[in-house]
Amino acid sequence: MSYYLLLSALLFAIGLYGVLARRTAILIFMSIELMLNSANLALVSFARSSGNLEGQVMALLVIALAAAEVAVGLGIIVAVFRSRESTSVDDLAEFRG
Amino acid sequence: MLLLLIILLPLLGFAYLGLFGKGLREPLPGIIASTLTGISFLLVVAALFAGGGSWEIKDWLPGIPFSLVLDHLSGYMGLVVTGVGFLIHVYAIGYMHGDEGFSRFFAYLNFFIAMMMTLVLAGSYPVMFIGWEGVGLASFLLIGFWYTEKKNADSARKAFITNRIGDLGFLLGMALLYSSFGTLSISGLREALESSTVLPLSLGLAGFLLFVGAVGKSAQVPLMVWLPDAMAGPTPVSALIHAATMVTAGVYLIARSSFLYANLQDVSYFIALIGITTAAYGALSALGQWDIKKIIAYSTISQLGYMFLAVGVGAYWIALFHVMTHAFYKALLFLASGSVIHALGGEQDVRKMGGLKKYLPRTHLHGLAGALSLAGFPLLAGFWSKDAIITATLNYPFGGIGLYVAGLTVAFLTAIYAMRWYVLVFLGEYKGDAHPHESPSVMTIPNDVLALGAVFAGFLALPKPFWNLIEPFLAPVLAHVEVHEMSLGMEWGLITLSAVVALTGLYLGYLAFTRWALPKWYLTFQTWSENAFYIDLVYNVLIVNPLKELSEIWALLDGLLDSGYLALAGLSGWLGEKLAWLQAGYVRVYGALMVLGLVVMLVWGVLR
Numbered sequence: 001m002s003y004y005l006l007l008s009a010l011l012f013a014i015g016l017y018g019v020l021a022r023r024t025a026i027l028i029f030m031s032i033e034l035m036l037n038s039a040n041l042a043l044v045s046f047a048r049s050s051g052n053l054e055g056q057v058m059a060l061l062v063i064a065l066a067a068a069e070v071a072v073g074l075g076i077i078v079a080v081f082r083s084r085e086s087t088s089v090d091d092l093a094e095f096r097g
Numbered sequence: 098m099l100l101l102l103i104i105l106l107p108l109l110g111f112a113y114l115g116l117f118g119k120g121l122r123e124p125l126p127g128i129i130a131s132t133l134t135g136i137s138f139l140l141v142v143a144a145l146f147a148g149g150g151s152w153e154i155k156d157w158l159p160g161i162p163f164s165l166v167l168d169h170l171s172g173y174m175g176l177v178v179t180g181v182g183f184l185i186h187v188y189a190i191g192y193m194h195g196d197e198g199f200s201r202f203f204a205y206l207n208f209f210i211a212m213m214m215t216l217v218l219a220g221s222y223p224v225m226f227i228g229w230e231g232v233g234l235a236s237f238l239l240i241g242f243w244y245t246e247k248k249n250a251d252s253a254r255k256a257f258i259t260n261r262i263g264d265l266g267f268l269l270g271m272a273l274l275y276s277s278f279g280t281l282s283i284s285g286l287r288e289a290l291e292s293s294t295v296l297p298l299s300l301g302l303a304g305f306l307l308f309v310g311a312v313g314k315s316a317q318v319p320l321m322v323w324l325p326d327a328m329a330g331p332t333p334v335s336a337l338i339h340a341a342t343m344v345t346a347g348v349y350l351i352a353r354s355s356f357l358y359a360n361l362q363d364v365s366y367f368i369a370l371i372g373i374t375t376a377a378y379g380a381l382s383a384l385g386q387w388d389i390k391k392i393i394a395y396s397t398i399s400q401l402g403y404m405f406l407a408v409g410v411g412a413y414w415i416a417l418f419h420v421m422t423h424a425f426y427k428a429l430l431f432l433a434s435g436s437v438i439h440a441l442g443g444e445q446d447v448r449k450m451g452g453l454k455k456y457l458p459r460t461h462l463h464g465l466a467g468a469l470s471l472a473g474f475p476l477l478a479g480f481w482s483k484d485a486i487i488t489a490t491l492n493y494p495f496g497g498i499g500l501y502v503a504g505l506t507v508a509f510l511t512a513i514y515a516m517r518w519y520v521l522v523f524l525g526e527y528k529g530d531a532h533p534h535e536s537p538s539v540m541t542i543p544n545d546v547l548a549l550g551a552v553f554a555g556f557l558a559l560p561k562p563f564w565n566l567i568e569p570f571l572a573p574v575l576a577h578v579e580v581h582e583m584s585l586g587m588e589w590g591l592i593t594l595s596a597v598v599a600l601t602g603l604y605l606g607y608l609a610f611t612r613w614a615l616p617k618w619y620l621t622f623q624t625w626s627e628n629a630f631y632i633d634l635v636y637n638v639l640i641v642n643p644l645k646e647l648s649e650i651w652a653l654l655d656g657l658l659d660s661g662y663l664a665l666a667g668l669s670g671w672l673g674e675k676l677a678w679l680q681a682g683y684v685r686v687y688g689a690l691m692v693l694g695l696v697v698m699l700v701w702g703v704l705r
Contacts, residue, residue, distance in 0.1 A: 020688050020689050020692065021685075
């Protein structure tokens, strides 16, 4: 049980690092996916240890949601790439104080 | 409804001319305004023949109805206001010819008539106060009519601010009456006063405060300083507002409240004293003026003093009689002066006039009729009303022999300055360099009518044993006072005496100002009189300048307060600038901060 959670935490940390350190929108996007799935892993492992199905149902819902999110997110990235010829998020920094 | 129309018609004229008057061609705004005022006059006449009337909105303010009443008193006053107002409207069509603000002028004049009629027809004090403030506003607007010159605008402000002092008295008086009787309707108060045997102590104070309001509006000592300066306005305004109608509002107020003052001996006596002081001050100041309009302005102050003398001694109908004759001859004098000024292309200094009898034959006759009526030349209107006032000081309840002597002396001075005005303007050689020309008939015809009034209006109320139409007409609406009856011989003896005084004054005035050999003491007096006994200076030193200093101190304090708030605003601005640095615009930075916050919270949670 704790191994699953450790793996989940590890995956989450890697994903977080990816979000913070990468510049390319696609890589950040992948890192976010990684974080989502680490959360899924944690949900499933908790569900299994406590013996009810609610956590697993939640995980399935998150997967479905992630699919939708991928569609929207990739669409945005493609649109940005078309207008800017770049996928670097630093080029998008327009809202500054 | 009829009563409402009397007010609404001129108000309509004001709204229409104010909004669309600019597009109308020249004589049209004047014709519209005059017609509406004329209709108002006819309506007043009709309402009077119909036996008066009243109109009210029940719950205008909680417990206070909005009521209009046309009885003999308000009808009488309304006739004077709309009648003289109409003539002056017509005159102004000629006088204001070619002025840029032609339609604006008539809009203001109509507004004035509407407000004055509100004041006159008011059935309760708050309604009267609306009119009271309204005419003050109209007066302000019209004094400062040529507002591009600083002097005129200053005069307008001075009139407004001085009036405000009096208005405060009016307001406080109303509040006091309301708190002691619970009503402000004039008829209600009258009933309350007549039925109650014990009068509240505060009544005297309330009467005094209302009188303070009248002092401000009617330019009595000590609030008389605004009236001479009010001559900065166009001449028809001086005639209408600052001679014939608005300034007599104070007299009207006292007469309206006569049931109150008839019970207040001390206050009445005080009013009479203020009245005679004002009369003397006005007459003495009129003697030394060089501005053709200012001579008449001071004489107005003096004549208003007479009216207050009359209401003070309890002779309310005589005061109103004088209001009417004064409206005629004073409006006439002003309009004749206006014709002279018009003829000389704006010249107002009497030292540059003289000999105008030859150039302006009709205006000369008007001026002569006005001046003689003012001076109290026997059988003219001014003679009868002024004599009635002077005699009333002996046989009315609050009078006295001292007031009689003072009144007679002022009448003597009045004759002298009236003669001086006439002599300087119309007799001798012409000393100016303009080319005088007689005014158009749109200006002279109203003057003809006024001149008829100035000569014959006095015959409406003759002393016994002749007819007296005004006293019985007004008697039902005025308070009843015990008049000490005089023998016929005594009465006519007094009349002869005042006729002799007036004639002597006129003759002396004629001699003094045609021979030009005035003694040295007179020249000293002349300087004092020319400056109106330096009252303005005294007020400046005692009141205006300290107030200015005070306001500067407050301005300093205000600046201090302001700078405190400015510093606060600057601080938050600076803080915002520094904090804005956090908003770098990189999503990564925001993410890192979020994680940082998360870590801090986790660590804090674990450690706790």
